[in-house]
Amino acid sequence: MKNSLRELRTGKGWTQEQLGQALGVSRQAVNALETEKHDPSLDLAYRIAALFERAVEDVFDNPHA
């Protein structure tokens, strides 16, 4: 799923490891999200959106819209 996670993360100056710690997931999970190898669960998508204080659809493109 296309997303702007990498841009949001680097905008904050965080590493994948740091973002993973903030979200409670592994660095591998962050990398998989950024490279579109993993579609997040609704719960994780909301956690990410809340962390960056954005709406979910500002972070993840809605493929059905």
Next chain:
Amino acid sequence: MASWKTMDPAHKRYVIRTNMFMTGYVLVNVAAIFGAFDEIIGKAAGVVLGLCVAAPIAGQLWATLSLMNEADEFVRALTAKRFVIASGLAMALFSGWGFAESYGGAWHAPGWLIYPLFWGLFGLISPFVKSTGR
């Protein structure tokens, strides 16, 4: 592959448990190869030996399920996908070999080979299965 220092606690526990169960499995098999159990062939003790080999395999499955339970959703989904592909391939190959043995004169493959075959396939497919989706 993360180093021990950078590995998360769930993966560290998985590595420790895997080494523990694999050591037991390998020791029993090496002892069998060197004839340590030849005297119990055909006796009831042979059945107990079979259970001794099965126990570390069951333990390894528990270790894998524990990893999936303790890890994040990406690791959980990726492990499940790799497990399904590797077990499916192992079953297909072994079932096919069984028929090749019965009807095609292929040499006999002992049943215990399915376990190393499964993990071999798991290792083989892992570098190619990196996404949790399609």
